Amino acid sequence: MEKKLDKQVAIITGASSGIGAECAKQFAYSGATVVINYPRASSKDKTDAIVNEITSNGGVAISYQCDVSKEDEVIKMFADVTAQFGTVDILVNNAGLQKDAKLTEMSLDDWNMVISINLTGQFLCAREAIKEFLRRGDNGKSKSIGKIICMSSVHEKIPWAGHANYAASKGGIMMLMKTMAQEFASKKIRVNSIAPGAIETPINHNAWDTKTHLEDLLKLIPQKRVGMPDDIAKAALWLASDDSDYVNGATLFVDGGMTLYPGFEDNG
Ligand code: NAD
Numbered sequence: 001m002e003k004k005l006d007k008q009v010a011i012i013t014g015a016s017s018g019i020g021a022e023c024a025k026q027f028a029y030s031g032a033t034v035v036i037n038y039p040r041a042s043s044k045d046k047t048d049a050i051v052n053e054i055t056s057n058g059g060v061a062i063s064y065q066c067d068v069s070k071e072d073e074v075i076k077m078f079a080d081v082t083a084q085f086g087t088v089d090i091l092v093n094n095a096g097l098q099k100d101a102k103l104t105e106m107s108l109d110d111w112n113m114v115i116s117i118n119l120t121g122q123f124l125c126a127r128e129a130i131k132e133f134l135r136r137g138d139n140g141k142s143k144s145i146g147k148i149i150c151m152s153s154v155h156e157k158i159p160w161a162g163h164a165n166y167a168a169s170k171g172g173i174m175m176l177m178k179t180m181a182q183e184f185a186s187k188k189i190r191v192n193s194i195a196p197g198a199i200e201t202p203i204n205h206n207a208w209d210t211k212t213h214l215e216d217l218l219k220l221i222p223q224k225r226v227g228m229p230d231d232i233a234k235a236a237l238w239l240a241s242d243d244s245d246y247v248n249g250a251t252l253f254v255d256g257g258m259t260l261y262p263g264f265e266d267n268g
């Protein structure tokens with residue numbers, strides 16, 4: 001694989017599974033030193049298995065436990081990574097979860113949990129990343145002094161009944177991303193989002209686990225296939241590399257056409 005991220009240091013949050021794990025592998029095989037973040041001790045074995053897979057294939061990776069919704073833990077993660085590897089060049093703000101309920105039955109705890117991990121977590125990590133990019137300045141590794149990729153969702157655009165906390169978090173990510181891009185473009189920092197459609201990962205297992213669920217899901221996808229983590233990791237790699245140097249403040253929808261109003265496919 002071409003080393004498009006050669007010697008750049010990338011923190012990928014929530015990378016012990018799904019999209020984050022695939023980003024970690026593709027970034028490492030493109031030359032990046034990868035920090036695979038996971039939230040709690042119970043995910044350590046799974047994360048270490050990804051580290052082992054990468055290192056046995058010649059890549060450089062470590063695992064790092066940190067709950068992205070905890071300010072002190074995020075500050076410590078960036079400080080530790082900078083101490084170990086000299087800096088951070090790329091952040092993939094990927095960690096996220098769902099706590100679904102009808103609005104009238106949604107507890108404040110479930111609302112707060114989703115907003116604090118999906119949205120506040122992205123703010124905390126981006127803030128520490130941008131501080132480090134500005135402190136370090138140009139190190140000659142990329143046209144930008146730093147790149148941030150925010151994992152959003154088609155639900156930054158499509159309302160989602162029964163998932164108000166999740167949809168609100170992704171709508172928030174859209175404006176957080178654009179505002180950060182506007183604020184720091186002149187400093188040679190690029191901030192973009194990816195909005196995945198339905199991707200086969202643990203977060204949405206019950207959307208594709210049975211034949212009936214899969215058939216229902218495919219009605220929403222004009223391309224008639226569920227996405228794979230690889231579809232998203234390739235887009236993330238492009239956004240992290242200089243190939244996308246003139247792309248800033250954009251949301252890249254990687255959704256098999258889910259946002260194309262499939263209900264109108266057959267003349268509405
Ligand atoms: P996933 O469940 O495999 O990955 C989510 C990861 O986030 C997990 O590894 C989990 O441990 C981690 N995480 C949860 N809370 C955390 C915390 N407090 N601190 C650090 N890490 C934490 O599912 P995925 O599909 O790979 O999700 C990755 C991202 O993609 C999420 O932001 C999700 O909203 C987004 N996304 C996924 C889909 C899809 O269809 N799979 C669609 C749109 C958006």
